[in-house]
Amino acid sequence: MQYVSTRATAESSARNPNHFSDILLGGLAPDGGLFLPAEYPRVTGAELDAWRTLPYAGLAYEILRKFATDIPDADLKALTAKTYTADVYRNARAGDNPADITPLRELERDGDKVLVLQSLSNGPTLAFKDMAMQLLGNLFEYALAKNDDELNIFGATSGDTGSAAEYAMRGKRGIRVFMLSPHKKMSAFQTAQMFSLHDPNIFNIAVEGVFDDCQDMVKAVSNDLSFKARHKIGTVNSINWARVVAQVVYYFRGYLAATTSNDQKVSFTVPSGNFGNICAGHIARMMGLPIDQLIVATNENDVLDEFFRTGRYRVRKSAETFHTTSPSMDISKASNFERFVYDLVGRDPERVRALFRKVDTEGGFDLSGAPGSDGDEFAKVAGYGFASGKSTHADRIATIRNVFEKSGLTIDTHTADGVKVAREHVRAGVPMIVLETALAAKFNETIVEALGRNADRPSGFEDIESLPQKYVVMKPNVDEMKTFIAAHTGL
Template sequence: MHYVSTRATSASAARNPQGFSDILLGGLAPDGGLYLPAAYPQVTGAELDAWRSLSYADLAYEILRKFATDIPDAELKALTARTYTPEVYRNARAGESSADITPLRVLEEGAAGKLILQGLSNGPTLAFKDMAMQLLGNLFEYILAKNGDALNIFGATSGDTGSAAEYAMRGKRGIRVFMLSPHAKMSAFQTAQMFSLQDPNIFNIAVEGVFDDCQDMVKAVSNDLEFKARHKIGTVNSINWARVVAQVVYYFRGYLKATSSNGQKVSFTVPSGNFGNICAGHIARMMGLPIAKLVVATNENNVLDEFFRTGVYRVRKPAETFHTSSPSMDISKASNFERFVYDLVGRDAERTHALFRKVETHGGFDLSGAPGSDGDEFKRVGEYGFVSGCSTHEDRLNTIREVADDYGITIDTHTADGIKVARAHLEPGIPMIVLETALAAKFNETILEALGTDAERPAGFENIETLPQRFVVMKADVAQVKAYIAEHTGLDR
């Protein structure tokens, strides 16, 4: 299995084939693009039949071995077995088994269709990011130990990626984590979960700006190839291919648990900001998983919803980005979107590069086919199953109340966005699986507003906001953050 950049010419790809281990520790390709397989591996009906009885860890091994062909099978199987255990994913709700890892719960079933919630928030930081990040931590440690090397992880978070990365990497030999987050724009729980960590290899940087400012700085550092090499910079953001492919696993798991025959289709609704989570669904569909629809659910920052309705991708400026009650989706520049656009334009790397240059120079592009547009590829979006919708603060409050009243469970704000949008796309005979984003406790301010009572917290998180916090505040300045990294890695600037 070889990997190519979304911006690579055929000649450069042929000269420099990349394996899974080659791209594991990095983020952007040297040309500024994102890595994808040269061709998506295919899954047969016989394989799906054989996978129905597997544990989550064994299913992860079977899927990952199609992508990580340069890691010996026995070692890859040991990595997935060590990652996906009930001890790690222990925060199941009442009535659910932590051994299921990603339990499914039918919320409603009627003439309009069947609505299912897939639990992805049982890991150590109570968010779906743990599903990939725990594996990434073990993969990083494995590769670094094998090569006798070290890594400085530099990432950005709008709330959940940061804590999931830090909890996955804390105490890992040879790894430091430098994590950017928008200052005072995460929930109190999210902030405390990150900033209360006292591990000497964890560095939290609160940036005076929005998430997109943080993400832009990560890309700027990744594009400085000399600095990146000298300081051994890697990333855990969803531009990292290994993280995306780890998320492919739970789409297969959801399908296998929600159906009894391989001829049946399902749909997935995914709360979406940076397009990484639903990009994994796109990859699963390209591998042959029978997915009818991939429903993109956004909040008031509806850049992706606008594209999937109109064909226009229009990035918002920081001043135009709303601070909402589903803050992990307060994103106006979806970094993983380039992976889908690359497929949409027929894997034409030069065209992909030109479109995303236009994002940087003109703030977006238009594939609607209208006069003066940049192309007409939007007409092909339906071939990939994508539809979309958006949700507001009032929608979130109403959905949280309805789910609590009707089903006796408390959902977080992002999952509420997903359920609200999913209901508009239900189809008879096709189960709709909504991917849970996080446990409600992480966004207690809005739960209290919606229900008049606090969200239940798993053991160990009762007083997390009162713990001492360790972080620095910094302007959105690339030079300043580079100097901070250099100072704390003991290397010259």
């Protein structure tokens, strides 16, 4: 399996790494693009049939071995078996079996219209990010140990990526984590999960700005190739290919658990801000998984919804980005969107470079085909199964209440955005699976507003907000950030 950059030139293609292990520890390609397989591997009906009875770890191995062809099979099987255990994913809801890892639960049924929740938040930080991040931690440790090397992870979070990364990398040999987050813009629970860690290899940096400011700094540092090499910088944000491909697995698991034969199709609704989670669904569909629709659910920061309705991709400035009650989606520049655009424009890297130069200089591009637009590729979007919708604070409050009244289940704010939009797109005869974002306890302030009571908390999280916190506050200044990293890496 070889990999290409979305912005490759003839020169950069010649020097870019080609295999999974080569790109595992990095983020952006040296030319500033994102890595994708040169060709998507295809899955046969016979393989789907054989995978129906596999445990989650076995399914993860079968899918990942199609992408990580340079990792010995025995090593990859051991890594997935170590990662996906009932002990790691032990925070299942009452009635769910932790051994299922990502259990399905029917939320509602209206005749042939069925809405299903896929639980992805049973891991150590109670968010779907654990599904990929736990594997990433084990993969990183494996790769570094083979070469007696070390890695300084530099990432950004709008809420859940940071804690998932830090919990996955705690105690990992040769790894330090520098994690940026928008100062005072996460929930109290999310903040406490990150800032209460006092491990010597964890550095939490609260940036005076929004998530996009944090993400821009990660990209700026990644694009400084000499600094990146000298300080051995890697990333765990979803610009890292390994994290995206690990998320492909639960689309297959959801499909196999919701169907009995390969003649059936399902749809997925995915709360989305940075496009990484639903990008994994796009990849699963390109591999041949029988997905009908991929529904992008946004909050008030509706950059992606606007594109999938109109063909116009218009990045918002920091001052235009709303601080909402589904804060992990308070993103106005979707990093992984470039991977889909690469496929949409026929895998033409020159075209991708031109479009994203326009994002940098003019704030967006227009593929609607209207007079004066930048192209007409929006007409092809439906062929990839994409549609979208938007949810507001009032919507998520109403949805949390309604789901609780109907099923007794308390869902978090982001998942509520997903359920609200899913209801607008569900089709008869096609199960609609909503991917859960997090457990409700992580956004307790809004749960209290919606239900008048606290969300249930798994054991061990009862009083996390009162723990001592360790972090530094910095302005969104790339040079100051580089100085901070250099001072704490010892390199």
